[in-house]
Amino acid sequence: MPVLTTDKGAVWRRRTTGQSLFHWFIWLVGIAIFVVCWQQISEATTWFFVWDAPRIAGDIWSRATPPKWDYIAQLGRPIWDTLNIATLGTIIALFMAIPVAFLAARNTTPSKLFIRPIALFIIVATRSINSLIWALLLIAIIGPGVFAGVIAISIRSVGFCAKLLYEAIEEIQESQVEAITATGASRWQVMAYGIVPQVLPALAGIAVFRWDINIRESTVLGLVGAGGIGLQLSASLNVLAWPQVSLILLVILAAVVLGEWVSAKVRAAII
Amino acid sequence: MSATELDTLIGRKWRKPPFVRNATLRWGLTAGFVIYLIAAYMTIEVNWSRVYEGLDRGAAFVMAFMSPDFLTRWGDIRDGMIESVVMTVAASVVGIAISIPIGLGAARNIAPMPVYLICRAIVAVSRALQEIIVAILLVAIFGFGPLAGFLTLSFATIGFLSKLLAEDIESMDKTQAEAIRASGARWTQWINYGVQPQVLPRLIGLSIYRVDINFRESAILGLVGAGGIGATLNTAFDRYEYDTAAAILLIIIVIVMALEYISGIIRAKVQ
Numbered sequence: 001m002p003v004l005t006t007d008k009g010a011v012w013r014r015r016t017t018g019q020s021l022f023h024w025f026i027w028l029v030g031i032a033i034f035v036v037c038w039q040q041i042s043e044a045t046t047w048f049f050v051w052d053a054p055r056i057a058g059d060i061w062s063r064a065t066p067p068k069w070d071y072i073a074q075l076g077r078p079i080w081d082t083l084n085i086a087t088l089g090t091i092i093a094l095f096m097a098i099p100v101a102f103l104a105a106r107n108t109t110p111s112k113l114f115i116r117p118i119a120l121f122i123i124v125a126t127r128s129i130n131s132l133i134w135a136l137l138l139i140a141i142i143g144p145g146v147f148a149g150v151i152a153i154s155i156r157s158v159g160f161c162a163k164l165l166y167e168a169i170e171e172i173q174e175s176q177v178e179a180i181t182a183t184g185a186s187r188w189q190v191m192a193y194g195i196v197p198q199v200l201p202a203l204a205g206i207a208v209f210r211w212d213i214n215i216r217e218s219t220v221l222g223l224v225g226a227g228g229i230g231l232q233l234s235a236s237l238n239v240l241a242w243p244q245v246s247l248i249l250l251v252i253l254a255a256v257v258l259g260e261w262v263s264a265k266v267r268a269a270i271i
Numbered sequence: 272m273s274a275t276e277l278d279t280l281i282g283r284k285w286r287k288p289p290f291v292r293n294a295t296l297r298w299g300l301t302a303g304f305v306i307y308l309i310a311a312y313m314t315i316e317v318n319w320s321r322v323y324e325g326l327d328r329g330a331a332f333v334m335a336f337m338s339p340d341f342l343t344r345w346g347d348i349r350d351g352m353i354e355s356v357v358m359t360v361a362a363s364v365v366g367i368a369i370s371i372p373i374g375l376g377a378a379r380n381i382a383p384m385p386v387y388l389i390c391r392a393i394v395a396v397s398r399a400l401q402e403i404i405v406a407i408l409l410v411a412i413f414g415f416g417p418l419a420g421f422l423t424l425s426f427a428t429i430g431f432l433s434k435l436l437a438e439d440i441e442s443m444d445k446t447q448a449e450a451i452r453a454s455g456a457r458w459t460q461w462i463n464y465g466v467q468p469q470v471l472p473r474l475i476g477l478s479i480y481r482v483d484i485n486f487r488e489s490a491i492l493g494l495v496g497a498g499g500i501g502a503t504l505n506t507a508f509d510r511y512e513y514d515t516a517a518a519i520l521l522i523i524i525v526i527v528m529a530l531e532y533i534s535g536i537i538r539a540k541v542q
Contacts, residue, residue, distance in 0.1 A: 034361060037358075037364075041417045044498070045418040046416065049414035050418065056411070124528050125524050129524070132403065133501075136505065136508045137516070140325075140332075142329070143318060147317045197287075204290075216401055223494070223495070237407065249404065252401070253400070256399055256401075
C-alpha cells in the first residue's frame with residue numbers, strides 16, 4: 001500500500017511516487033498534444049466570423065422561425081424514399097453480412113489462415129468508410145438517385161452487421177452444435193439446426209438496431225444527391241429558404257425519434 | 272414438457288419451431304413485409320441502362336484500388352489528413368471532458384431530479400441530431416474551416432459518451448460507493464474513490480471507441496465545408512480521379528484499423 005511518511009506518521013496515498021510521476025507525465029503529454037491541435041485549428045479559423053457568430057445565429061433563427069408548415073405536402077415522397085433507402089439497404093446488407101459473418105467467425109470459418117482475414121478485411125473496410133462517401137462513389141458510378149442511396153447504405157452496413165453477428169456466432173454453445181453433429185448431420189444441417197437457431201435472436205436484434213441507424217444516415221444522403229429527404233434539405237439550403245430548412249429538420253428529427261422508438265420496442269420484444 | 276403434451280407430439284413428424292410463435296402475428300408480419308417490399312420496389316426508379324454504363328467506371332474504381340496514387344496530390348492529402356487528425360484529437364479531448372460531468376448528472380442514482388432532467392435533455396438533443404446536419408448549421412454560423420468540424424464532433428461526443436457513462440454509473444455496485452460514503456467522505460471524494468474506479472475502465476474503452484468514430488466522421492465533415500479530408504476526397508470524386516480517391520480511402524481504412532488495434536490493446540489492459 002502506497003504511504004507517505006510525514007513527521008506525524010504514515011498517511012495513506014492512492015499511488016506511489018513513481019506512479020504519480022508517470023501519471024503527471026502522461027497528463028502533460030496529453031495536454032501538450034491538445035494545445036498543439038488547438039493551435040492548428042485556431043490558425044485555420046477566421047476569428048472575426050466567430051466573434052460575429054451570436055448575431056448570425058440570431059439572424060438565422062429569426063429567418064427560420066416559424067417553419068413553413070404548408071411545405072410539408074411536398075415532403076411525403078422524400079420521406080418515403082428515405083424510409084425505403086434505410087429498409088431496403090438494411091435487407092440487402094443482411095444478405096451480404098450473413099455469409100461474411102460465418103466466414104469471419106472462428107468456429108465456422110472454412111479456413112482460419114486464408115478466408116478469415118479476407119472476411120475481416122471486408123468488415124473493417126466497409127465499416128470505416130461513411131455511407132456518405134460510399135454514396136459519393138456510387139453516384140459517380142451508377143448515377144444519382146434512390147438506388148445509389150440504397151446500395152451505399154447497404155455497403156456501409158455490411159461491416160457493422162457482420163461484426164456483431166460473427167461475435168454472436170463465436171459465443172454460441174458448442175454443446176448444441178455437438179448434439180446435432182452426433183446425430184450424423186451434414187455440415188449444412190449442423191449450420192441450420194445447431195448454429196442458426198442460436199444466433200437468430202441476435203440477428204433480428206442487429207437488423208433492427210442497424211435499421212434505426214440507417215434511418216438517421218439516409219436522411220442526409222440526399223446532400224450528395226443520393227435521394228431521400230436530404231435532397232430537399234440541400235435544395236432549400238442552397239436557396240437560403242430557412243423556413244423550409246427548419247421544417248425539414250423537424251421532420252428528420254421526428255423520423256429519427258420514431259425510428260429509435262420502433263427499434264427499442266422491437267428489440268425489447270425479441271430479447 | 273408434460274406427458275400429455277408429449278403424447279400429442281408422438282407420431283408426428285418433428286418440425287422446426289418457428290421464430291415467431293403466434294401464427295396470426297407471423298403471417299401478418301410476413302404479408303405486411305411482402306406488401307411493403309413490393310410498394311418500395313415500385314417507387315424506386317432504377318435507370319438500368321445508366322447502371323450498366325456505370326459498370327465500366329465501377330471497374331475503373333476497383334482497378335484504382337489496386338494501384339492507388341498517393342503522390343500526385345500528396346500535398347492536399349497530407350494537409351487534409353492532418354486537419355482531420357487535429358480535429359479528431361481536439362474534439363475528442365473537449366467532448367470527453369464535457370461529457371464526464373454531464374454523464375454524472377444524467378445518472379439517476381447520483382444526480383438530483385432537476386440536474387438529471389437537464390443532462391438527459393442535453394444527451395437527447397445531441398443524439399437526435401445527425402453530425403452532418405449539425406455541421407451544416409455550424410458552418411453557416413461560424414464560417415468554413417475546422418472550427419465548425421471541431422465543434423460538431425465535440426457536440427456529438429457529448430451525447431454518445433454521456434449516455435453510456437450514465438448507464439454505466441447507474442448499474443454500478445452500490446456497496447463500494449456506500450463504504451466510501453460511510454467513512455465520512457465529501458461528495459467529491461465519494462465520486463473520486465467510490466464511483467470513478469468502478470466506471471473508469473469502461474470510460475477509457477468508450478473514449479477510445481469514440482476517438483475512432485470521430486476520426487471516421489471527420490472524413491465526411493469536409494463535404495459541407497467543416498474541414499478535414501472530406502473536401503479533398505469530394506474533389507477527387509468530382510474530377511473522376513479514382514486513383515487519388517482510392518489512396519485517401521486506403522489511408523482512412525489503415526488509420527481506422529490501427530486505431531481499432533490500439534484500442535483493443537488498451538482495453539485489454541485496463542479491464
